[in-house]
Amino acid sequence: MARHQEKVNTGLGRIYDLAGHMRQGTALATLLDVARAAGVSKATASRALQRPELVAEATRLRVQEAADRLGFHPNAAARALTTGRTGLIGLIVPTLSNPFFAPLVMGAQQAAEETESHLLIAVSEYHAQREAALADRLSEQADGLIMVTPVGTDTALRERFRRRPLVLVDRQVGRLPAVVADTAAGLTELLDHLLAQGHRDIAYVSGPADSWADEQRRTALTAQASAAGARVRVLGPLPPTFDAGIEASRALPDDATAVLAYNSYLTLGLLHGLGAAGRRVPEDVSLAAADDLSTLSATTPPVTALDVPLQEAGALAVTRLHELLDGHRRTVTSRLPAAPVLRASTAPPRGRR
Amino acid sequence: MARHQEKVNTGLGRIYDLAGHMRQGTALATLLDVARAAGVSKATASRALQRPELVAEATRLRVQEAADRLGFHPNAAARALTTGRTGLIGLIVPTLSNPFFAPLVMGAQQAAEETESHLLIAVSEYHAQREAALADRLSEQADGLIMVTPVGTDTALRERFRRRPLVLVDRQVGRLPAVVADTAAGLTELLDHLLAQGHRDIAYVSGPADSWADEQRRTALTAQASAAGARVRVLGPLPPTFDAGIEASRALPDDATAVLAYNSYLTLGLLHGLGAAGRRVPEDVSLAAADDLSTLSATTPPVTALDVPLQEAGALAVTRLHELLDGHRRTVTSRLPAAPVLRASTAPPRGRR
């Protein structure tokens, strides 16, 4: 008890003092307190809790009991200081207002939970410089970083990886560890489906100019289409927004019988814009998205989309990061399958029915 | 240099060793390194960086220069150990897959950034027990907690507040510090609007049974309506989902001329369900939501809703928490205005046009 009287005069104590009205006597027990209560040394107490196999069963029990009784919670900072591990994982996403990232974060969080670690989150707002600053600051506190960064240059990421364990999501840079959805394969399937339905003139409404994923999709689609004797015309680049989708619907060539869009927002905008312009989906034109927000299943008509396993991606990124932290050198890229979900918005073109 | 050779044999060193392939010589400079490089003691170096007014300008410059040159970043754990502040804020939300919470998190994150702190995020999945466990674990690492907890009992929250600085969001428990959207006032306005349009028979589609906010809304609405000589019939409780909304649309009494729903999901479901049943919005029945997701503005027709300033709420919660941490005793509840956004989904009832 006297202990805490003393503490009030230290720098730490002052904080407690001011906030004291909410601490009502319950004081934070330290390892030393536990050790004393159990009649052992700090070292033994520590071992009893961390490496039980090193102490006699009887002592272990005494220590455990004392710890429980005192409500002992090891001080994370102190532990981090010696072990060099904070148990924190930095996660940087471009935004959260795009529901695309929510399941990703949730997946990551669940995986982190299972490994007794926590998620430090930051939002880059698609801004490379901001992102870099955030990453630097997070690095100081976290054991490693998970970044989903459509912006940010390859070299910057390489450099960052050299300093700190890093896992990329939805982005590939050389051999850096990464988790990517295999949208390419999924899109191939989706395009196959459209081709099989008889579409020969397809528009791709592309996303932001600097998006890595978008470029991948564009080239893959164009190549595949021309190989099949069809053509893909690219609209854009465009910001990935609802409004841009409306705009795109106006620029859409009349003879295109199907439209693929970079993401769900553009798709929703297109759906809206097409409807307003009197072009019916799928009667006049088929529509599909290269990702899948839940809203796409609730529109009229529901929109064919690519189901990207975001939650798994988030979880997997955490797993990969832990592998890195534990020294496994497997720095491979993990690919997650992205399967098309066929809905009512795609149908054979007019002439073919 | 020799220093780091030595370190390889310590516990810490071993980690570096294994991950060493990514650290390529660049070693983390410690305060001691900086001090030596500047020809001063650790103490002076620390002061030069933290409390510049305490050292001579010349030394300050030397130290600063040395720190920059060595790329010094203070070790967060070490600092936390002495200061008792980790600079981390725990944030617990029920879910992220409901876009409702995304702006909240982003607002909080931005505010945290401005105060040099970081956000530790966890997802309770509306599960009280899970939430409690997460809160316990976050408490160990964070200076304080922000919880948006529709579940979780008053007493548990009170108890938690006694142990750690805590700010509630969208929930009020006694005098605990909280940030709430004044949906009551907003709803009042909304209902006034409906009443003014001539609606006298209004349905409220309520949310989860254990939701604090829902109860607030229900009672407020019922009271206000009866005072105005109208009636509000309550449907539910229901899970706050799209599907539940569809279901609700079937249970909707024929003579209700307007429907208010607990949240956007239910609203979207209702819109869909009403459409399918051939009841037109707003010609046959008006529709409004007690919160506002962006999708509501993109439906046909766009839906009248209550605009809740979520981003501000998140930011404000962080500010409040910092006030607590700094010892300000203002433990008041902050109310944020929630204003109705009138859109095409609400119109005078049939008889009144």
Place this chain on the structure above:
DNA sequence: CCGGTCTCTGAAACCGGTTGCAGAGACCGG
């Protein structure tokens, strides 16, 4: 020229854990 104040600096303690090392017994085989 002297004592006192003020400014600046360094030594050392401290935060609360973890871990290398060595010593005390218990236990074992020869």
Place this chain on the structure above:
DNA sequence: CCGGTCTCTGCAACCGGTTTCAGAGACCGG
């Protein structure tokens, strides 16, 4: 019965900062 191994425990160092305390000079007025 003795030396050696094995099990368990404690001491003390250490992680990397912050802060107290006291001392060394510079500076000042009398």
